[in-house]
Amino acid sequence: MSVWLAAAAGISLTAGLGVWQMGRADQKQAARAELDARARAPAWTGADWPCEGDPQSLPRHQPVRLQGSWWHARSVLLDNRPMNGQVGFVLVTPLRVEAPATCRGRVILVQRGWLPRHAQDRTAVPPWPQPEGAVEVVGRLDTDVSRVYALGEEPMPGPTQPVIRQNAPVSFWAAWLGESPRPGVLVQVQSELSDAARDPLRRQWPEPDLGVDKHHGYAAQWFGLSALLTGLTVWFQIIRPGRQHKVRNHDNAR
The missing domain is CATH 1.20.58 (Methane Monooxygenase Hydroxylase; Chain G, domain 1)
Structure with a gap:
């Protein structure tokens, strides 16, 4: 028994x-x-983007269409980010947008695209477009910029360019920008240039793997x-x- x-x-x-x-x-x-279903919803504008709050509560994949100007001097290259079998960088640039009267934050982080890394010289980064003036950026909402596992804390960068890091958490951006960006990140999906063929940034972002299989x-x-x-x-x-x-x-x- x-x-x-x-x-x-x-x-x-x-x-x-x-x-x-x-x-x-x-x-x-x-x-x-x-x-x-959310990816088919009407696009957010700067007025729709929350001023503050928990990034994890944001509606991922919400379409976004923002108008603003790039803050090129505060761009950051995130290292060791593969795309299509190549190792390279993810470029993150703050975008200054018009903020509602009730919102103090005027900066939204944009994950602009991917650039390949030089095989011998890690700091030899290909040039990327740096348009001045007003631009319109189209993409989707996510909770944070690309992250990889890293040991220990990275020091704040000096005045040299380009700025290359493994990760860029919220605390880094607050110190690097002198202000806290609004929660979340815009993952750019198409070029803001009128001649997209001149844009070297790749944007074949992987779809989120939810682990169903x-x-x-x-x-x-x-x-x-x-x-x-x-x-x-x-x-x-x-x-x-x-x-x-x-x-x-x-x-x-x-």
Whole structure:
């Protein structure tokens, strides 16, 4: 009886974990559908962008169309960012926008695009467009600029250009700009230049991976283990003893 109880517990546990993983996959699929629906919503302008708040609460993938002027002197290159199999930099430039009367922040961070890194000289960065005056920037909303794992804190940069860093957290931007930018970041998806062919910045940003396939894979593993436990239990507790009993009866009959 203890074998049956142990088998039932194991089968219930593994099947339950499979069901739980399927539920997580359904949640991620619903989140994916929400992102896709949001991407079709009307574009935000500077007046729609929140003045403050938790960036994690922002509606990711919300389309945005901002008008403002670039703050080129405070551009930052984020290092070790691959794109299409190449290693390079993600360029982040603050954009000065018209702020509502109730909003003190006039700066929104823009993840403008990607540039390749020189194979021998890390600081040899290709030139990028630096248009002056008013521009219109089209993109989508995200919660933060690109981040990678890094050990320790990076010091504040000196006056030399270009500024290359592994990461640029909110605390860095507050010190670097002399003011806190508004929450979130605009991920630019098309060039602001009238002649887009002259723009060397690449913008093949990866779509967010919500891990739906991962949960499906885990669920398949748990359901497979549950089926294996069921099969082994039936074999060793029912089929095999039954066959042995028939063999013994046959031998006794002889």
